[in-house]
Amino acid sequence: MKKNTGLILLLVLVFSSCGKQEVAKNEKDHFIDSLLAEMTLDEKIGQTVLYTSDWTSTGPTIRDSYKEDIKAGKVGAVFNAITTKYVRDLQHIAVEETRLGIPLIFGFDVIHGHRTIFPVPLGETASWDLEAIEQGARVAAIEASAEGLNWTFAPMVDIARDPRWGRIMEGAGEDPYLGSLVARARVRGFQGDDLSAPNTILACVKHYAAYGAAQAGREYHSVDMSERMLRSVYLPPYYAAVDEGVATVMTSFNDLDGVPATGNKFLLKKILRDEWGFNGFVVTDYTSINEMVNHGNVADLKEAASLALNAGVDMDMQGAAFDDYLKVLLEDGKVTEEQINLSARRILEMKYNLGLFDDPYLYCDEQREKELIYHPDHLKAARDMAKKSMVLLKNDNQVLPLSNKSEKLAVIGPLADSKKDLLGSWKGAGEDDRPVSILEAIRKIAGNQNIIYARGCDINSTDRSDFGKALYAAMVADKVIMIMGESSEMSGEAASRSNINLPGIQTELIKRISKTGKPLIIVLLNGRPLDLTEESQLADAILEAWFPGTEGGPAVAEILFGNSNPSGKLPVTFPRNLGQVPIYYSVKNTGRPMDPDQKYTSKYLDVPNTPLYPFGYGLSYTTFEYSEPQINDTILAPGSELEIKVKIKNTGEYDGEEVVQLYVRDLVGSVTRPLKELKGFSKIFIPKGEEREVVFHLKPEDLAFYRKNMSWGTELGEYILFTGGSSADTKEISFRLVK
Numbered sequence: 053m054k055k056n057t058g059l060i061l062l063l064v065l066v067f068s069s070c071g072k073q074e075v076a077k078n079e080k081d082h083f084i085d086s087l088l089a090e091m092t093l094d095e096k097i098g099q100t101v102l103y104t105s106d107w108t109s110t111g112p113t114i115r116d117s118y119k120e121d122i123k124a125g126k127v128g129a130v131f132n133a134i135t136t137k138y139v140r141d142l143q144h145i146a147v148e149e150t151r152l153g154i155p156l157i158f159g160f161d162v163i164h165g166h167r168t169i170f171p172v173p174l175g176e177t178a179s180w181d182l183e184a185i186e187q188g189a190r191v192a193a194i195e196a197s198a199e200g201l202n203w204t205f206a207p208m209v210d211i212a213r214d215p216r217w218g219r220i221m222e223g224a225g226e227d228p229y230l231g232s233l234v235a236r237a238r239v240r241g242f243q244g245d246d247l248s249a250p251n252t253i254l255a256c257v258k259h260y261a262a263y264g265a266a267q268a269g270r271e272y273h274s275v276d277m278s279e280r281m282l283r284s285v286y287l288p289p290y291y292a293a294v295d296e297g298v299a300t301v302m303t304s305f306n307d308l309d310g311v312p313a314t315g316n317k318f319l320l321k322k323i324l325r326d327e328w329g330f331n332g333f334v335v336t337d338y339t340s341i342n343e344m345v346n347h348g349n350v351a352d353l354k355e356a357a358s359l360a361l362n363a364g365v366d367m368d369m370q371g372a373a374f375d376d377y378l379k380v381l382l383e384d385g386k387v388t389e390e391q392i393n394l395s396a397r398r399i400l401e402m403k404y405n406l407g408l409f410d411d412p413y414l415y416c417d418e419q420r421e422k423e424l425i426y427h428p429d430h431l432k433a434a435r436d437m438a439k440k441s442m443v444l445l446k447n448d449n450q451v452l453p454l455s456n457k458s459e460k461l462a463v464i465g466p467l468a469d470s471k472k473d474l475l476g477s478w479k480g481a482g483e484d485d486r487p488v489s490i491l492e493a494i495r496k497i498a499g500n501q502n503i504i505y506a507r508g509c510d511i512n513s514t515d516r517s518d519f520g521k522a523l524y525a526a527m528v529a530d531k532v533i534m535i536m537g538e539s540s541e542m543s544g545e546a547a548s549r550s551n552i553n554l555p556g557i558q559t560e561l562i563k564r565i566s567k568t569g570k571p572l573i574i575v576l577l578n579g580r581p582l583d584l585t586e587e588s589q590l591a592d593a594i595l596e597a598w599f600p601g602t603e604g605g606p607a608v609a610e611i612l613f614g615n616s617n618p619s620g621k622l623p624v625t626f627p628r629n630l631g632q633v634p635i636y637y638s639v640k641n642t643g644r645p646m647d648p649d650q651k652y653t654s655k656y657l658d659v660p661n662t663p664l665y666p667f668g669y670g671l672s673y674t675t676f677e678y679s680e681p682q683i684n685d686t687i688l689a690p691g692s693e694l695e696i697k698v699k700i701k702n703t704g705e706y707d708g709e710e711v712v713q714l715y716v717r718d719l720v721g722s723v724t725r726p727l728k729e730l731k732g733f734s735k736i737f738i739p740k741g742e743e744r745e746v747v748f749h750l751k752p753e754d755l756a757f758y759r760k761n762m763s764w765g766t767e768l769g770e771y772i773l774f775t776g777g778s779s780a781d782t783k784e785i786s787f788r789l790v791k
């Protein structure tokens with residue numbers, strides 16, 4: 053189906069008195085109306101169906117006849133199919149071999165890069181650099197759209213406060229304010245400002261909602277929380293994405309307060325459509341309609357399909373529930389034709405917005421594919437982001453950076469020479485052998501002759517046969533670098549862990565190596581906060597490198613040798629042990645705040661309340677000194693704003709970047725309030741010896757929250773402002789909010 057240009061011209065004339073945007077909207081509405089009028093019920097239902105191709109799989113394949121389904125006009129979109137050739141062939145079936153020739157949308161999990169892989173999203177967030185994060189999504193969209201795609205199942209914006217949950221690596225961490233800004237940046241990066249451009253793609257915010265709060269961090273587990281918690285902490289990033297114009301929303305696998313998200317009217321209608329005004333389409337997660345039977349919420353798939361459509365789902369991912377049952381549900385009077393029309397319309401509108409009715413092969417340009425995949429600019433952006441994302445957790449006696457290139461270095465560890473693990477989980481179409489390993493990159497900078505390598509142990513086994521070689525390497529070296537952590541499969545979907553230590557016998561190896569007394573540097577690859585209490589006592593330096601992507605090897609080496617100064621800050625709390633979980637910075641005071649000298653206060657017998665490494669924390673090779681914050685007034689009145697100034701001096705030996713953070717505490721509220729809430733941050737570069745001033749602005753509405761009666765607004769009274777380089781290291785000043 054192609055647009056009729058004569059008709060469009062006529063419409064343009066008819067609507068010439070309206071604004072340009074209105075003309076375009078009328079033109080689109082007319083086009084979709086005419087198309088829907090021509091479509092049979094089966095064809096409309098077909099638009100609501102999404103199937104995976106056989107190019108790759110991201111879940112159970114329950115349908116291998118998808119090509120025949122496309123031909124029969126029973127499919128609206130396909131996922132997991134990439135490359136221009138493959139996509140073109142499938143699109144050809146839809147356009148040339150179906151009655152109306154309606155083009156397909158092509159989706160894929162382009163989460164942190166397409167071919168050129170950036171650090172996992174938790175790592176990217178640690179950069180606190182929104183422009184770079186947006187740029188990362190832009191690059192991903194450019195490469196994905198050059199390989200036939202026009203829809204990504206990202207950004208994943210689930211707030212997560214439990215490191216056992218493997219998908220914590222796929223989001224932006226624990227904080228709703230930071231998470232919301234990151235969500236906006238990613239949506240902007242993927243979608244740009246013109247969806248019909250050949251290098252922009254539809255984004256899909258997921259997993260709506262509260263998937264990150266799975267009980268005990270166990271994947272797909274139930275979620276139950278107060279509406280206040282849901283709205284204050286978990287919903288803001290989805291709202292931010294919707295407000296930024298995200299085209300599609302994906303439901304989540306979990307139930308929430310007893311109702312599976314995929315059949316949840318409260319989430320999908322009341323909040324998403326009525327309160328937020330979302331006007332794109334809603335897609336389920338992979339077979340999540342079918343799974344409502346297992347949830348025990350419906351008796352069979354037919355009932356599940358009815359529940360999903362009635363709740364507000366527009367497209368069924370891989371479940372065949374809409375395909376098999378919408379028609380009979382209509383005959384039974386369980387759903388209406390208007391509902392089916394509305395869902396089909398929303399999907400057709402996105403096809404229109406993508407420009408597919410003008411050119412169904414817009415995203416199948418082989419030339420673009422050749423030119424843009426692994427473009428040097430993309431690789432450079434990925435390397436820059438990898439460097440920005442790394443967090444220096446410890447650096448005693450300035451053991452880092454390594455400056456003397458002639459010293460002997462032992463490089464030890466199961467991840468030192470791994471390429472594939474650099475990419476992390478959800479690596480899009482990233483190729484496992486593409487990265488340069490950390491070992492190779494270190495060799496390149498330090499010279500082969502200065503490096504002694506031993507694998508030492510596996511990521512997760514009890515084989516000690518290489519311990520001896522590793523100990524020998526450490527003994528003959530001047531310094532030891534151990535590259536430790538998790539394999540890429542140990543985080544991501546269906547990768548929950550019941551303990552968050554380094555897997556296998558890695559800690560045992562670290563202990564043995566530390567006994568040599570050689571300066572010990574640990575580099576970590578992992579997708580979640582780990583329990584590093586023991587390692588932090590054994591190592592002189594720890595660099596958290598996350599899963600840093602295609603360019604991660606050279607990025608780690610450049611940081612180790614000081615070609616780049618680390619500037620990442622943690623977007624999530626690192627506990628002292630698993631027993632502290634859930635642990636996050638924005639906790640409440642309780643009625644018996646912790647007092648070490650008083651037994652009956654809120655604390656543990658065996659571990660302090662504080663984390664090992666707090667939210668917002670991260671060191672640099674240089675040091676920063678903060679002034680006391682200054683405010684222009686101690687009173688904040690409606691219509692005005694506070695100006696908060698803080699001076700930061702680079703007092704060390706290196707130029708560096710610092711993430712200056714602003715937190716607020718509302719001292720008295722109609723409901724209890726967090727001890728600190730992030731309200732602003734600014735990442736600035738300060739040359740050594742110099743001082744910079746950062747200015748924050750705070751308006752009364754920035755202090756709004758869900759009050760006792762669940763209304764959104766502010767409450768008057770005393771507040772404390774905190775500024776600093778970590779949530780746990782701040783200087784404060786107070787003000788009053790008045791009428």
Ligand code: BGC
Nearest residue numbers: 110111161205258337338545
């Ligand atoms: C995941 C989604 C993903 C989908 C399609 C599901 O298993 O939960 O995040 O987008 O598969 O691959």
